Amino acid sequence: MKKILEVKNLKKHFLIPNPKLFAPDEALKAVNDVTFDVYAGETLGIVGESGCGKSTLGRTILQVLKPTGGDVIYHQPDVDNHLDDSINLSELKKKDLIIARKEMQIIFQDPLASLNPRMTIGEIIGEPLLLYRKHMNKKEREEEVLQWMERVGLLRGMYNRYPHEFSGGQCQRIGIARAMILGPKIIVCDEAVSALDVSIQAQVVNLLQSLQQKFNTTFLFISHDLSVVRYISDRILVLYLGKVMEIASKDQIYNTSRHPYTKALISAVPIPNPKLERERERFDLKGEIPSQIHPPSGCVFRTRCPYADDLCSQKTPQTEEVEPGHFISCHHWKKH
Amino acid sequence: MENKQISPFTLFLLRFKKQKPAILALIILLLILAIAIFAPLLAPYDYTTPNYSNRLLSPSFSHFAGTDNTGRDVFSRLLFGARVSLSIGFISVTMGMVVGTVLGIIAGFVGGVFDSIVMRIADVLFAFPSILLAIGIVAVLGQGIVNVILAIAIFSSPVFARIVRGSTLAIRNTQYIKAAETMGASKRRIMFIHIFPGTISSILVYFTMRIGTSILTAAGLSYLGLGAKEPSPEWGAMLASGRDLMYGHPYLTIFPGIAIFITVLSFNILGDGLRSALDPKD
Numbered sequence: 046m047k048k049i050l051e052v053k054n055l056k057k058h059f060l061i062p063n064p065k066l067f068a069p070d071e072a073l074k075a076v077n078d079v080t081f082d083v084y085a086g087e088t089l090g091i092v093g094e095s096g097c098g099k100s101t102l103g104r105t106i107l108q109v110l111k112p113t114g115g116d117v118i119y120h121q122p123d124v125d126n127h128l129d130d131s132i133n134l135s136e137l138k139k140k141d142l143i144i145a146r147k148e149m150q151i152i153f154q155d156p157l158a159s160l161n162p163r164m165t166i167g168e169i170i171g172e173p174l175l176l177y178r179k180h181m182n183k184k185e186r187e188e189e190v191l192q193w194m195e196r197v198g199l200l201r202g203m204y205n206r207y208p209h210e211f212s213g214g215q216c217q218r219i220g221i222a223r224a225m226i227l228g229p230k231i232i233v234c235d236e237a238v239s240a241l242d243v244s245i246q247a248q249v250v251n252l253l254q255s256l257q258q259k260f261n262t263t264f265l266f267i268s269h270d271l272s273v274v275r276y277i278s279d280r281i282l283v284l285y286l287g288k289v290m291e292i293a294s295k296d297q298i299y300n301t302s303r304h305p306y307t308k309a310l311i312s313a314v315p316i317p318n319p320k321l322e323r324e325r326e327r328f329d330l331k332g333e334i335p336s337q338i339h340p341p342s343g344c345v346f347r348t349r350c351p352y353a354d355d356l357c358s359q360k361t362p363q364t365e366e367v368e369p370g371h372f373i374s375c376h377h378w379k380k381h
Numbered sequence: 382m383e384n385k386q387i388s389p390f391t392l393f394l395l396r397f398k399k400q401k402p403a404i405l406a407l408i409i410l411l412l413i414l415a416i417a418i419f420a421p422l423l424a425p426y427d428y429t430t431p432n433y434s435n436r437l438l439s440p441s442f443s444h445f446a447g448t449d450n451t452g453r454d455v456f457s458r459l460l461f462g463a464r465v466s467l468s469i470g471f472i473s474v475t476m477g478m479v480v481g482t483v484l485g486i487i488a489g490f491v492g493g494v495f496d497s498i499v500m501r502i503a504d505v506l507f508a509f510p511s512i513l514l515a516i517g518i519v520a521v522l523g524q525g526i527v528n529v530i531l532a533i534a535i536f537s538s539p540v541f542a543r544i545v546r547g548s549t550l551a552i553r554n555t556q557y558i559k560a561a562e563t564m565g566a567s568k569r570r571i572m573f574i575h576i577f578p579g580t581i582s583s584i585l586v587y588f589t590m591r592i593g594t595s596i597l598t599a600a601g602l603s604y605l606g607l608g609a610k611e612p613s614p615e616w617g618a619m620l621a622s623g624r625d626l627m628y629g630h631p632y633l634t635i636f637p638g639i640a641i642f643i644t645v646l647s648f649n650i651l652g653d654g655l656r657s658a659l660d661p662k663d
Contacts, residue, residue, distance in 0.1 A: 146565040161575055163389060
């Protein structure tokens with residue numbers, strides 16, 4: 046498969062004012078040296094506990110947040126292979142970035158909050174057209190918006206209504222229509238279904254999947270909900286304290302995961318069968334996430350890892366490819 | 382889903398309907414506005430031509446509010462005075478609102494040095510009592526209605542700049558503004574298409590209240606002899622000209638005073654009502 050996005054050593058540090066007088070500000074390393082590839086048309090799930098940098102990673106990739114370091118290289122899928130099709134997003138000037146941005150959109154977590162309460166649904170969904178397809182007249186724009194409203198399962202009669210009249214699921218459909226109307230190549234779904242209740246989650250996830258098939262969009266699906274991620278993703282990236290722990294295909298992650306953190310995450314998902322649930326071997330995490338301002342030395346996970354030893358505190362593990370397409374950063378992946 | 386469209390505006394109307402005093406105030410103000418517009422048709426006498434045979438008549442059926450010391454009908458002058466006072470109020474506050482709103486949105490959205498400069502200027506203007514500031518400005522610009530309007534506009538603008546900046550700061554951090562930024566909307570578009578509509582409600586409340594205040598200030602300036610001058614029927618100027626005769630002929634000051642009182646009070650009550658109707662918290 047063709048790569049669409051290469052994220053190389055991406056870093057995003059936030060400066061935290063130091064409470065001590067005259068001491069230099071401290072850096073919160075929300076995304077710390079993250080490297081991975083995204084392939085065209087796939088869904089890459091990004092999972093991790095709250096505060097591990099999932100959303101920051103998504104936003105930094107889209108350059109909504111300016112990266113502290115590293116590159117995000119975007120390969121335009123429509124350009125012929127022998128031409129240089131790559132754009133380094135992190136080097137683009139603000140003006141070029143706005144143009145590149147129509148290829149990359151984001152769907153937000155809180156569906157209602159991400160819609161302007163004073164604009165009608167038609168205006169909200171049509172805004173990207175207003176920004177990027179200036180040649181369209183009002184009528185064409187309206188037609189396009191109505192078409193998209195039908196695609197995401199909204200009624201034509203809702204065109205002139207306001208966001209507060211809609212349910213969470215409907216608002217998320219509006220958000221999806223707005224994100225997809227320009228035909229972007231990449232969509233970051235930032236906890237896109239986490240705020241919805243389970244039955245609506247399923248509908249929205251199915252809608253995303255059917256749109257993905259139809260338009261061959263690439264999804265970066267950020268979520269803390271492992272069941273949803275398992276359902277929608279092709280590959281999964283496990284993030285902990287701003288660092289990649291494991292990247293692998295969905296089956297590898299769920300069946301032959303080698304990283305202790307991934308195992309712990311998966312083991313936290315209950316099994317719907319009470320008998321199996323009682324008998325299975327649990328793999329619990331102890332303690333809290335350490336401070337991101339002063340992360341542990343060596344492997345960031347060592348403070349909570351049952352297999353940690355001296356090596357883990359001395360040396361940061363490198364990301365190794367343990368089988369084709371399966372990357373792990375752990376010193377002891379062979380042991381367990 | 383029923384096919385009823387509740388726009389924010391309809392919602393506002395429904396809530397405003399419950400504000401009875403504000404509705405009364407609105408009716409009174411519309412009445413005053415009608416009087417101002419149709420003053421030539423309503424006024425029984427000419428408001429400028431002196432008639433020395435009818436000097437200082439007490440209120441009667443032929444002269445509802447009596448006549449002044451040059452024999453002009455006070456009632457007719459009050460009707461025409463509504464034009465002057467309302468125009469001063471509307472024009473000056475509108476000017477202040479436009480300037481203040483634009484500066485406030487930019488200051489709140491852009492932040493940084495621009496924000497600091499605008500807000501410090503606003504602080505300086507706030508530090509003066511408004512009537513003192515107005516006197517100062519008129520003293521610099523010279524006497525006359527136009528300069529009074531300018532003076533009121535200048536000291537109204539920081540009020541708007543401050544409240545608009547406040548709303549802008551609140552709206553700027555919402556998800557939907559972040560969404561618009563991600564979408565690639567320009568700064569200007571975000572400021573004036575996305576943020577501005579959210580600030581309208583607070584602007585509207587202050588706009589209404591400031592009109593009352595500015596009519597009062599204009600009247601005060603005229604009373605002090607810095608604003609409108611004879612023969613202009615501005616209410617404050619009428620108060621001033623009746624001042625010397627207040628003991629013998631109190632109606633010369635009472636009626637313009639009542640006119641100012643009712644108008645300013647109505648604007649304030651209307652502003653209060655608008656605030657309650659627009660405030661989503663109750």
